[in-house]
Amino acid sequence: MSAARAAPRPAGAAPRHFLDLRDLDPATLRRILELGRACKRGEGPARPFAGRTLALIFERPSTRTRVSFELAMRQLGGETIVLTGQEMQLGRGETIADTARVLSRYVDAVMLRTDRAAKLHELAGAASIPVINGLSDLSHPCQILADVMTFEEHRGPIAGQRVAWLGDGNNVARSLIEAAVRFGFPLTLACPARFAPDPLLLDWAAGEGGAVRVVADPAEAARGARLLVTDTWVSMQDEPTEERLGLLAPYQVNAALLREAAADALFMHCLPAHRGEEVTDEVMDGPHSVVFDEAENRLHAQKGVLVWALGAAG
Ligand code: CP
Numbered sequence: 001m002s003a004a005r006a007a008p009r010p011a012g013a014a015p016r017h018f019l020d021l022r023d024l025d026p027a028t029l030r031r032i033l034e035l036g037r038a039c040k041r042g043e044g045p046a047r048p049f050a051g052r053t054l055a056l057i058f059e060r061p062s063t064r065t066r067v068s069f070e071l072a073m074r075q076l077g078g079e080t081i082v083l084t085g086q087e088m089q090l091g092r093g094e095t096i097a098d099t100a101r102v103l104s105r106y107v108d109a110v111m112l113r114t115d116r117a118a119k120l121h122e123l124a125g126a127a128s129i130p131v132i133n134g135l136s137d138l139s140h141p142c143q144i145l146a147d148v149m150t151f152e153e154h155r156g157p158i159a160g161q162r163v164a165w166l167g168d169g170n171n172v173a174r175s176l177i178e179a180a181v182r183f184g185f186p187l188t189l190a191c192p193a194r195f196a197p198d199p200l201l202l203d204w205a206a207g208e209g210g211a212v213r214v215v216a217d218p219a220e221a222a223r224g225a226r227l228l229v230t231d232t233w234v235s236m237q238d239e240p241t242e243e244r245l246g247l248l249a250p251y252q253v254n255a256a257l258l259r260e261a262a263a264d265a266l267f268m269h270c271l272p273a274h275r276g277e278e279v280t281d282e283v284m285d286g287p288h289s290v291v292f293d294e295a296e297n298r299l300h301a302q303k304g305v306l307v308w309a310l311g312a313a314g
């Protein structure tokens with residue numbers, strides 16, 4: 001146990017959870033991004049997390065999230081413990097709340113990738129340490145934070161810039177909707193009706209004054225956009241049925257669709273990509289694509305999340 005954790009947390013010091021973008025106000029999100037950028041520039045203390053440990057729990061596979069969180073923690077002087085749901089007592093029926101109470105006595109923060117968003121909320125409700133959403137069936141806030149960082153590195157402030165989402169209105173799309181509201185950019189999602197985002201989330205976005213639209217026609221969404229974003233047509237909890245793939249086929253991001261966008265449009269994909277399905281090689285490997293900058297920025301953006309959540313920057 002770290003020295004920092006040896007003392008009981010002062011009453012009233014609520015842990016800083018990072019569960020969904022909509023939970024945080026724009027100033028806090030901007031602060032987290034700025035902390036991430038400062039880490040990327042190599043500013044700040046060299047080892048702010050010395051003696052601190054992050055637990056990473058994966059109930060679903062991961063490449064980027066696992067590697068970037070592990071590296072983020074190590075590069076800032078801390079340590080990680082990586083667990084899968086199956087190897088924990090969680091997999092044999094121990095409650096999430098009890099798991100949260102136990103982990104809170106050992107480690108300084110926990111990241112969970114799960115197939116059920118409710119588990120994240122249950123974990124956060126019972127933990128006295130920060131809980132970070134490393135993807136759920138409903139959202140992927142770390143990814144979209146990295147996407148905003150990437151856009152702004154290439155094109156300046158994202159506020160007011162037209163963004164288009166093409167394809168499945170999935171977990172990543174949900175976090176993008178929340179980002180549109182919190183970072184103030186107009187977002188058009190082109191999705192088949194069957195895979196459109198949850199109307200309740202769209203109502204929330206409208207109620208918050210967000211400019212979020214859902215259309216059926218991919219060209220309409222792409223027209224004039226400065227950023228095109230897509231993701232797999234088959235997320236980890238989905239079945240790859242012929243029907244699903246057939247409905248999503250018209251939403252492929254290819255050279256023809258890219259021509260509808262602004263001349264300097266960027267292309268992003270959280271990865272892993274299914275080349276030839278939601279995106280062609282030509283777009284993935286073409287001059288508009290910033291997918292590997294985006295993947296790299298997971299590391300930097302998550303350092304911002306960790307510095308903010310663990311209080312290393314006050
Ligand atoms: N984009 C993303 O979260 O990738 P992984 O599933 O590899 O972590």
Ligand code: NVA
Binds near residue numbers: 135170232270
């Ligand atoms: N929507 C994808 C994202 C993977 C990072 C999934 O949930 O599988």
